[in-house]
Amino acid sequence: MASSLNYSQFIWNVADVLRGTYKQHQYGDIILPFTVLYRLDAVLEPTKDAVLTAISGYDADAEVPLAMLRSRAKHEYSFYNSSKHTLSSIKGDADTLEQNLRSYINSFSPNVRDIFEKYKFEDTIAELAEHDLLFQVVQHYSKINLHPDNVSNEEMGNIFEELIRKFAEASNETAGEHFTPREVIELMVTLLLTDEEDLMRPNITRDVYDPTAGTGGMLSVADEKIKKFNDTAQVNLLGQEINPASYAICKADMVVKGQAIENIALGNTLTNPAFENRTFHYGLSNPPFGVDWKGAKATVEAEHKIAGFTGRFGAGLPRVSDGSLLFLQHLISKLREPSSGAKQGVADTGGRGAIVLNGSPLFTGGAGSGESNIRKWVLDNDYLEAIIGLPTDMFYNTGISTYIWMLNKSKKVERRNKVQLIDATEMFEKMRKSVGSKRKRLSEDHIKEIAQLFKAFESADDKRSKVFAREEFMYRTITVERPLRQNFAFTQERVEILLASRDLAKLKLDDTVASALRAALEQRVVEAGGVVETDRLEFEKQLREVFDSAGAIVKPAALKKLADELSARDETADPVVKAGKPVADSTLRDTENVPWDEDIHEYLEREVKPFVPDAWIDESKTKEGAEIPFTRHFYEYVPPRSLEEIDRDLNEVLGRIRERLEGLGK
Structure with missing residues (x-):
């Protein structure tokens, strides 16, 4: 049997047919939906006749009850196709190919037809036909057998992921909007599964959720890694995506993997969240960096004010220019609470999460601001387990510094009330060819090394890993007043x-x-x-x-x-x-940040009064804050070179210049 890589390469070779008519970044918009179409056709083939018999009494545009299909047609899927045609029979008549293919697409149940609508697949069919390419594309696909007996769900998922990767690289100018580098996802999932004690239980069920699913890469990697740990595990993948094209790719990927088709939702996670009554074992997310949430402002503010902590945004609202911390709060709200869903005397542990953010959520906003209040809420509830600083130039659409926040609702005893910072900014290998802004990547060894640092926790004898009491990131901002004279x-x-x-x-x-x-x-x-x-x-x-x-x-x-x-x-x-x-003189008013574990009055006596003896604290203005100055904790001071050393080097350079000039003079 051919490998999944060979299958994906063969499928991608249909680009030879498209070249000249289409640009390289357009290939995926044709190849991906056709791949989904042929997989679904192969999946439905065994029950095709029985399904047609079962639905013979229904109107052509009626939605058929799945329960009836399961009982009468032994149909095990949550979708169907009511067309009398198959892709094989459609291929037989080139003259009616376009018409019959359109009809076949529209005969899918609404939950699958939705995929092709978001792909705008009927427009693709019309355009291919207009350029006399439709028959050639169909012929190319007819040469492979994507039947489940020949290609398992796991293999099909690998094929589709490889195609998505090729598509992302071919359209690298926008890839970062919906595509997280594979090795970054590998690291996130590896850390999520580190020390997951219950993961090896036979037939365990694990729900994985991504509120910013993109093309589904995070869900796919989580599925793959969990099953490597435990091949008896039942892994349910769920996600939501706002971009219709990315949603179509993600949903299609989940369908070809055999996941429940209703598990991928289209929509804005902030204003119209799917799966409202569910929480999950694992949460993964790469929300957009530094994107404003003006469009969601009314809905988000209403939830904050009305629902408070019974909603998602009770801790606070960040400034409208960056919604990253809204996604952080949302993800935390979707992680399971400890001991929820206990069965047969075995209690489930709390949910774990991993989210990629830029540097701004670490420190933006002073005490009392929305950002600071959110950070403090995360620390107060002991949700933050670790932050890993990644190298720059890791993502396709930005070269900025990025950080993985590891979240855990049931930390181990030794990790409670503590936060680990891991500096992985120098762990990378340069790529031979950059893709967009991505010039660096993590190797397998780097991922293992970071995972070892994470697992070692306090025992890590390494300058790149540091453990802090959570209070070390908290402070109080006091207002120091002086009298009006x-x-x-x-x-x-x-x-x-x-x-x-x-x-x-x-x-x-x-x-x-x-x-x-x-x-x-x-x-x-x-x-x-x-x-x-x-x-x-x-x-x-x-x-x-x-x-x-x-x-x-x-x-x-x-x-x-x-x-x-x-x-x-x-x-x-x-x-x-x-x-x-x-009476306080407002022009002399000042503020001081006092460490959390220090008495504010003792601080005033030691740090302020020796310089301004008449100062006092206006305690009505005291605010609590939190920030995580990641870079500061790993900064190492390097003293400047001595003047003698600099002079010596300059004299050496000048000497070489003189020798060169004298040589030219001769």
């Missing part, structure tokens, strides 16, 4: 500021009173002779006398504001006091 004076400059102020304009003085007030103030400037007053109450009394002499009526609250217009900050003055407490 002012002096007051009747000077020409300050009086002009007062006369032009909004506070004075609010009194709405008539022209006569306003003129009298100006004259009284200017007279007071002369009398005061620039003398400064530091007693606020005394100065307000003097200012009251000025207003009274001009016949201007002013209330006490307004008088205080008018006095401020005649003030200046004065470090030698006594603090301004209100209700027995010093």
Whole structure:
């Protein structure tokens, strides 16, 4: 039997027929749906006659009950085709090929017809026919046998994955939008399955979920690896994808693998999540990097405000420019809680997740921001197990730094309340030929090495792996206040500021009173002779006398504001006091980030008061925060070279230049 690689190469060779008429990046839009079509035709072949007999009494466009097909036609699938034709019979008449192929496509049950609609496959058929290529393509496919007896579901899945990979590479300018590099997925799944104690139980069931499924690569790799661990495992793959073309590829891949066809949903995970009442053993996701969520804003904000922590976004909302942390919260909400679904005295462990994010979710947003609140919620609930920093230039559509967040709802005892950081940024091999922005890849040895670091945890004697108490990523932001110190004076400059102020304009003085007030103030400037007053109450009394002499009526609250217009900050003055407490000077206000395990008042005494003895903390403004400064924890200071060493090198270079010039002169 030919290998799956040989099958995929043979199928891809239909590109020889397409070349010249179609561009390379268009091949997959033809090859992938045709491959699905021929697989489904082969799968349905054994029960074809029985199904046609069973549905003979139904209208052509009626949806046939699957329960009836299963009982009458011994039909085991969740889809069917009601056409009297097969692809073999259609091929026999070139003149009616286009018409019959269209009819055959439209005879699938709605759940499969949906795949071909998203592929816009009828347009493809029409275009191939227009260029006299349809018969050649059908002839090419008729030379392979994709019947399950000849190609198992596992082999068919491998074939389709290889075709998806070829398609992604052929259209590398957009591949990263729906395609995660295979080795990155391999690493994520490997880490998910590390120390999964129950995985070897016979006939175990595992549900794997991807809320940003793309073309289904993560689901496929998870399926493959779980079955390598335990070939008796029943693996259910479920996902949701917003892009119709990627959705069609993913759904088709799941169908050819024998997965339940309803397990792949089309739609926006943030606004219209599928599988609302389900949670999963494993969650995998590579959400779009740095993409805004303006379109989902109304729905997401409503869920945040109304549902709170009973919904997905109770912890907080990030800024609208980047929805990464919304996907993180969603993924956590879909992981099983510990001991859910216990059967026969064996309790299931909590769900595990792996999500790829850029650097922004690690640190963007200060204490009290949506991003910080989300990070703190993740840490408070002890969901975060590890973060792995990947090399740059790993993805097809971006060269930025990326990180894998490992999530776990039932950590082992030794991992509880701790977070492991693994620096894998220097673990890569350069690719001979870049694909889009992807210039580096992880080798199998790199994946094994990272997995070993992850498994070793605290025992890892390696600078690339560090373990922290979760509190080390938390802090409190305190607001440090200093007293307002002012002096007051009747000077020409300050009086002009007062006369032009909004506070004075609010009194709405008539022209006569306003003129009298100006004259009284200017007279007071002369009398005061620039003398400064530091007693606020005394100065307000003097200012009251000025207003009274001009016949201007002013209330006490307004008088205080008018006095401020005649003030200046004065470090030698006594603090301004209100209700027995010093008034804070907003221009001197500062903030300090205090480590979580430190008393804020002790911090103030040690770090602030030696420099500003009159400072105090406004505890009403204290905020809790969390950030994960990944790079800082692996930064190693390299001192600059000495001046002597630099001079020596420069003199050596200059010496070589002189020798060269002298040689040219000869």
